Amino acid sequence: MKTEGSLRDDVGEILITEEELQARIAEIAEAISTDYQGQDLLLVCILKGAMVFLSDLMRCISILHKIDFMAISSYGAGTETSGVVRILKDLDVSIEGRNVLVVEDIIDTGLTLGYIFRNLGTRQPASLRTCVLLNKPERRLTTVPLDYLGFEIPDKFVVGYGLDYGGWYRNLRFVGVLKLESMASRI
Ligand code: PRP
DSSP states (O other), rough: OHHHHHHHHEEEEEEEEEHHHHHHHHHHHHHHHHHHSSSSSEEEEETTHHHHHHHHHHOOOOOOOEEEEEEEEEEEESSSSEEEEEEEEEOSOOOTTTTEEEEEEEESHHHHHHHHHHHTTTTTOOEEEEEEEEOOGGGSOOOOOOOOEEOOOOOOOOEEEBBOTTTOOOOOEEEEEHHHHHHHHOO
């Protein structure tokens, strides 16, 4: 059984601390609360990585809103985008005429968010925006509008705060760079 201490040992550099994450998320939530004041707002969380971000973000948002979830397949068990994007779980509700804000943990190639944005855009929402915690601009293959953004990060394999490697490390409270030897031992 891995302990919290040994999990931390698998990570080298900490890119974004827990305090930095929480401070930035509070700022984003305040902006969202102002921008959508008096409007019907639906947060669409993309499983599984964004659920930690959604959980903190929604509790910092001060206006009425609802949430729903989609699950998308874009990565395999490794670290590279497969290029194959498909819906594993669709929304429970119709978004026609609603203000939709897609919540994602990270945009890398942009294939996943690009697909979601185009797909949801065909469902006649009143508005459609994105809220992304981490942006890796170096690896972008397709353009997607980023309306609310947490942090820009370099092209390193990051885990923690919802982000995983083979399903591991989502529970870390910070965003850090996984050590190469940890990758090898976790395949
Ligand atoms: C990650 C992340 C994004 C996507 C970003 O999801 O949550 O959805 O990859 O990569 P892209 O910009 O190159 O498309 P992943 O498929 O790893 O699933 P998970 O959220 O369940 O970990």
